[in-house]
Amino acid sequence: MRTDMTRPFLKMNGAGNDFVVVNALETPFQPTVDQVRAIADRQTGEGCDQLIAIEPSEQADAFMRVWNADGGMVETCGNALRCVGWVLMESTGKTEVRIDTLGGLTTARRAADGQVTVDMGAPRLDWTQIPLEEEMDTRGIELQIGPIDDPVLHTPGAVSMGNPHVVFFMDHAPNDGFVRGSGSLIEHHPLFPEGVNVGFVHAISPDHIRLRVWERGAGLTKACGTGACAALVASARRGVTGRHATVDVDGGRLVIDWDEASDHVFMTGPVEVERTGVLSF
Numbered sequence: 001m002r003t004d005m006t007r008p009f010l011k012m013n014g015a016g017n018d019f020v021v022v023n024a025l026e027t028p029f030q031p032t033v034d035q036v037r038a039i040a041d042r043q044t045g046e047g048c049d050q051l052i053a054i055e056p057s058e059q060a061d062a063f064m065r066v067w068n069a070d071g072g073m074v075e076t077c078g079n080a081l082r083c084v085g086w087v088l089m090e091s092t093g094k095t096e097v098r099i100d101t102l103g104g105l106t107t108a109r110r111a112a113d114g115q116v117t118v119d120m121g122a123p124r125l126d127w128t129q130i131p132l133e134e135e136m137d138t139r140g141i142e143l144q145i146g147p148i149d150d151p152v153l154h155t156p157g158a159v160s161m162g163n164p165h166v167v168f169f170m171d172h173a174p175n176d177g178f179v180r181g182s183g184s185l186i187e188h189h190p191l192f193p194e195g196v197n198v199g200f201v202h203a204i205s206p207d208h209i210r211l212r213v214w215e216r217g218a219g220l221t222k223a224c225g226t227g228a229c230a231a232l233v234a235s236a237r238r239g240v241t242g243r244h245a246t247v248d249v250d251g252g253r254l255v256i257d258w259d260e261a262s263d264h265v266f267m268t269g270p271v272e273v274e275r276t277g278v279l280s281f
């Protein structure tokens with residue numbers, strides 16, 4: 001990386017899903033793929049799951065741009081929406097802010113105990129919206145991993161929360177090796193032309209699930225906000241849970257509500273500022 005330019009950043013996380021957050025409201029921030037990878041590198045860079053830029057927006061308080069650790073620009077990030085919402089509320093004194101993303105317009109507001117609630121909008125459930133390569137019922141798509149007569153994983157739900165997710169249902173929470181091995185395989189399956197985030201749900205009760213996620217472009221993560229929303233929607237559509245659940249992820253706890261009247265999904269969870277720093281280009 002050249003070192004003739006510097007940018008201050010905030011290192012933040014939401015339930016352990018961590019971000020380098022750059023304020024680009026006044027000065028544009030357009031890193032190359034290699035620069036994103038270098039920043040996200042946990043050995044030689046700052047280390048993060050996603051790089052986030054807060055940009056100006058004409059229709060909202062700000063636009064949030066998201067790059068995965070592999071350098072790919074993606075639609076949205078639920079946990080980062082809480083972090084960016086908190087930053088904007090702190091700097092403007094507002095108790096509610098609108099944040100636009102490539103995945104759609106969202107609203108963040110303060111919740112109890114310093115937490116933030118984001119209105120993630122309505123889930124997109126048609127196979128063309130995930131998107132899938134071919135027509136399927138997204139409550140349980142035709143995908144299985146393992147021997148044909150005794151698959152290890154099969155018939156996941158598919159949900160878009162602005163970004164693509166598949167959600168497998170298991171009778172236990174899988175270990176790291178399983179999440180890494182099967183997640184990396186499924187992320188690039190030809191059924192998903194834009195790749196996919198892969199969730200593994202273990203239902204503890206009708207309003208409590210354990211979730212592990214392999215993220216498209218970032219790998220095994222301590223939390224995935226859109227993944228938690230997708231997990232609740234997929235679970236409710238299968239009758240595994242109701243429309244409200246606490247979702248335990250590796251790095252903490254998220255509360256997800258799928259409101260019947262509006263069809264919107266609301267996610268509440270923590271926000272943490274870890275440190276400040278300066279990026280050198």
Ligand SMILES: N[C@@H](CCC[C@H](N)C(=O)O)C(=O)O
Pocket residue numbers: 017049050066068074075076077078079080163164197215216217218223224225226227
């Ligand atoms: N960590 C995020 C999701 C980030 C993007 C995702 N990996 C994708 O490629 O869609 C979240 O909290 O939602």
